[in-house]
Amino acid sequence: MPGFFMSFIATPQTMHFPDALPLQSGKHIRDYTLAYETYGTLNADRSNAILVCHALNASHHVAGVYAGQPKSEGWWDNMIGPGKSVDTNKFFVIGVNNLGSCFGSTGPMHTNPETGAVYGSSFPVLTVEDWVNAQSLLLDRLGVAQLAAVLGGSLGGMQALSWTLQYPERMRHAVVVASAPNLNAENIAFNEVARRAIVTDPDFHGGDFYAHGVVPQRGLRIARMIGHITYLSDDVMNQKFGRALRNGPDIQFTTQDIEFEIESYLRYQGDKFSGYFDANTYLLITRALDYFDPAKKYGGSLKAALTRSLAKFFLVSFTTDWRFAPGRSREIVQALLQNGRDVSYAEIDAPHGHDAFLLDDPRYLAAMRAYFDGIAKEFSA
């Protein structure tokens, strides 16, 4: 598939929101900006809009490339574009960078207009529900009253799920990929270790490192290395790296230098990430993951929570995903079926673990195409 379709030129945009957005914490944020991109054309009756929600390390740049930057494909460029599974010849696709992120929307590295100082550690703690509310305000400004679908993978899938509960009448489909109805204890544990690595880095300065002209890169590296382990399956790690040595056939007897290819890979990923990702954003986004739990106010009953939803659902999981295992998607499927909702579910036998949702698996891309083709048939292009 790669190379078969030409990537189109994407143009990032921003929208400013002067009014205060009330947050779940009781705080608010005002005078904030959302970065977003759109692909395709909103049809005459404004019925073909798809909102794409992102996970931890992604943004509004979902598809296409930036002018003059041929390697700048959006993170779901293999899925979304002209003639692709989510066909931008048919759909008007909206990507939005979440509040608190570090790719263009207002985040902890920006100035708080109420104090004139950089937010840093005082940036409000956000939830999935807050993000969805902000996304909804963006849709108001874009003139989209009802979405054909909300689509997201991993944490993005949680946003799609939350959309069905917060704005049930404002969407017709929810497409939830490689996601879960909440984090389990192990998921929270990995997030917490990553956060502790960042927070205990002396360069973090309680979250106010901007003023010190430093970045807690040590902590970010560790956080990213941990993340990468959980994104890959055991199988694919053994297949890609196994016990291959970096420096020839023999071990070098060193505890601090690289010996194994897997170490080299993880250090490279950690270094790269620590060069561009914001430490406070990492804390905020992982905490939003921890907190998400729509069943909580229904005594833990996901079935009871989902009585609010009106959308048709398509859920996708991947057999080797141990971060959000297929069983977690099946919990959602089960709760929807108990509510008599219209739900499709594909469990893709893919070797790549959680990362599979971003990769070119033909069965996965075909299943997505089939579902979105079905959505497209519901409106006149």
Added chain:
Amino acid sequence: MPGFFMSFIATPQTMHFPDALPLQSGKHIRDYTLAYETYGTLNADRSNAILVCHALNASHHVAGVYAGQPKSEGWWDNMIGPGKSVDTNKFFVIGVNNLGSCFGSTGPMHTNPETGAVYGSSFPVLTVEDWVNAQSLLLDRLGVAQLAAVLGGSLGGMQALSWTLQYPERMRHAVVVASAPNLNAENIAFNEVARRAIVTDPDFHGGDFYAHGVVPQRGLRIARMIGHITYLSDDVMNQKFGRALRNGPDIQFTTQDIEFEIESYLRYQGDKFSGYFDANTYLLITRALDYFDPAKKYGGSLKAALTRSLAKFFLVSFTTDWRFAPGRSREIVQALLQNGRDVSYAEIDAPHGHDAFLLDDPRYLAAMRAYFDGIAKEFSA
């Protein structure tokens, strides 16, 4: 079981070795000390000795309690003692702290007699094979020509396996619990993240922190938190902690303070560990784990490697252990069967993950008792 047997009094001992021990790295160590304990009595024909090998965070203090310290049970006190599965009324049990550890044997925190300075980062890199050689020298001094069995769990199991290849005639049984023939890429990856957390802690000072009067506690905390996640099963984490909050029924909207019980547990474990474990020891022991791979010099064939072994084997694995999954033990079983060796294997359906090898599972303790009773029948007490 706990409380049913009285714990006996254990007495730590040390043995000094003036001669140089050649190491796999080509280096050597001399004038070193091994800390050890023995329980039970060596019989007249010296045929009832069991060597117990330890894993990362353990020592020669395998069973019993220290005088006046009723809470100081050895790490395998539930398994080993008078009337227990490994019955010290029948066996003479030897626990030894490995070289490079931080519980009494010579390690990086000690003075190098050749330089008069603390070893620190210059402590030689050790392998499982080096440990086994040192253990063998201790047995010489204890007058034990042949062991009834070598017993170990996790990394201790690797030592038991290595014993059968390094000293095949010096033992009759190998009991290998919750272990593996080598680490896979994911195992190495977790070790590497833990090591990076330690090495990049500014208080590590390249391994020579002793001279600075500091300890890289931040790094040790992170390392231990990662370790704990991999020791527990997903199921037992969900059952013990789930999504339970620490501070009442509602979230507090904080990214740096504790919200979930699992966070509190991990931070507690990390704090405790960082207060007593040596950072260089952590690097050394995890590296010995990474390096262990007896099949390597046989072109990756474990079957070929195990042709050297003469011991009878008993292997035990635990269904929910995802660190050293049952499949890894089955690889060893398979290779032994291909060599026509005498091998027993128990796959215990236990919920506790890798930690199960240290816990009171009745089926596990019964299986061990049956095997060791069989060994005891081979000699006259």
